[in-house]
Amino acid sequence: MDESQLIARVKTGDTAAERELYDAHVDRVYRLAFRMTGRSELAQDFTQDTFIRAFGRIDDFRGNSAFSTWLHRVATNVILNGLRKVRRFDARETQLEEASHVALPVSAVEPDLKDRMRQAIDALPKMYRIVFLMHDVEGYKHEEIAGALGSKVGTTKAQLSRARARLRNALEAFAGEYAS
Amino acid sequence: MTDKETDQMKVLAQDYNSPDDVPRETMWVAITAERAKRKEHSTRRIEWKRQTMAIAALLLLGIAIGRFALAGRSVSDPGTNSEAAFDEGFRRGLYASAAIDHIRETEEFLMLFRSDLAAGIIPATASGNAQDLLSTTRLFLDMTDLDDLEISDLFEDLELVLSQIAQYSETRIRELQYIADGLDQTDVLHRLRSLIRPGEIATQL
Numbered sequence: 415m416d417e418s419q420l421i422a423r424v425k426t427g428d429t430a431a432e433r434e435l436y437d438a439h440v441d442r443v444y445r446l447a448f449r450m451t452g453r454s455e456l457a458q459d460f461t462q463d464t465f466i467r468a469f470g471r472i473d474d475f476r477g478n479s480a481f482s483t484w485l486h487r488v489a490t491n492v493i494l495n496g497l498r499k500v501r502r503f504d505a506r507e508t509q510l511e512e513a514s515h516v517a518l519p520v521s522a523v524e525p526d527l528k529d530r531m532r533q534a535i536d537a538l539p540k541m542y543r544i545v546f547l548m549h550d551v552e553g554y555k556h557e558e559i560a561g562a563l564g565s566k567v568g569t570t571k572a573q574l575s576r577a578r579a580r581l582r583n584a585l586e587a588f589a590g591e592y593a594s
Numbered sequence: 595m596t597d598k599e600t601d602q603m604k605v606l607a608q609d610y611n612s613p614d615d616v617p618r619e620t621m622w623v624a625i626t627a628e629r630a631k632r633k634e635h636s637t638r639r640i641e642w643k644r645q646t647m648a649i650a651a652l653l654l655l656g657i658a659i660g661r662f663a664l665a666g667r668s669v670s671d672p673g674t675n676s677e678a679a680f681d682e683g684f685r686r687g688l689y690a691s692a693a694i695d696h697i698r699e700t701e702e703f704l705m706l707f708r709s710d711l712a713a714g715i716i717p718a719t720a721s722g723n724a725q726d727l728l729s730t731t732r733l734f735l736d737m738t739d740l741d742d743l744e745i746s747d748l749f750e751d752l753e754l755v756l757s758q759i760a761q762y763s764e765t766r767i768r769e770l771q772y773i774a775d776g777l778d779q780t781d782v783l784h785r786l787r788s789l790i791r792p793g794e795i796a797t798q799l
Contacts, residue, residue, distance in 0.1 A: 441616050447615035462624050474718050491713045531606045550604045
């Protein structure tokens with residue numbers, strides 16, 4: 415059965431079709447949510463919220479774009495907004511912890527290349543990070559990323575290029591190891 | 595940046611927040627449970643709205659009958675005062691109950707709408723829901739015993755905001771910003787919440 419028929423069934427409230435559509439897309443949505451959050455419980459929450467919203471608004475999907483693009487637009491909205499709320503909460507928690515603990519010294523051990531890479535990706539601006547993760551890590555095409563983020567292909571290409579340049583700069587301290 | 599550098603970077607980045615196994619079943623159970631909960635809540639809201647409208651219609655009818663009956667009586671009729679006081683108390687009680695329900699429902703709708711607006715996704719049902727709430731708001735506005743200025747100002751601002759949402763269509767997506775501005779400028783959400791706070795509404799309505 416092609417996807418447009420499946421979606422038509424979902425619009426009639428067919429739960430078996432909902433499950434089929436969920437199975438077809440859940441892995442990609444979850445992987446993206448996990449890449450962006452690094453936390454299983456958050457990735458689950460965001461994935462669930464994405465499908466709850468998508469099924470609740472399936473009538474808004476008119477087939478002007480691929481369903482995957484539409485679903486990822488919902489997903490990226492949920493993830494980016496969710497992260498904003500989590501960061502605000504985490505920042506408050508950190509302030510509380512800092513107020514009650516003496517700061518620990520920075521580890522004397524230099525981080526290895528993977529740690530450095532992790533820190534560098536964490537430090538990327540949110541939009542650079544999501545474009546980089548979608549394209550270079552999860553293998554999305556620029557057209558899909560632009561559709562999901564509601565921007566233009568030229569913009570996502572520029573964001574990817576800047577993200578890579580920032581990461582390269584951040585890894586320069588490991589130039590020898592990195593280039594080898 | 596060379597292709598080799600880019601490829602090395604991609605390999606390194608694969609370890610960044612590497613996903614665990616996808617908990618498909620766990621998430622599906624949570625999704626179906628949450629949707630069932632929302633559906634039940636939505637059904638209760640429709641029933642609630644129907645009852646609110648019925649009470650409001652009854653009130654209007656009561657007011658009209660009361661006025662018609664009073665028009666034929668002398669002001670000094672001795673039996674009328676206690677009856678009128680009882681009727682007035684009963685009527686105001688019904689009115690307050692219907693108004694509380696309406697305010698609570700409108701606050702919930704606007705809060706969800708605001709969060710949808712922030713997420714950039716407006717459900718297709720928003721316009722219809724706003725139209726329903728707008729009809730009830732106008733019904734309250736038409737009731738002449740809105741002698742509390744704060745409440746009547748609030749209903750007038752609600753009328754404005756709800757009519758903007760009711761008229762919203764995808765072809766006029768730019769209007770969303772005006773609606774958001776309207777919500778902020780009129781501060782209706784905050785004012786609605788302050789009315790729902792226990793103890794406050796009873797004294798104001």
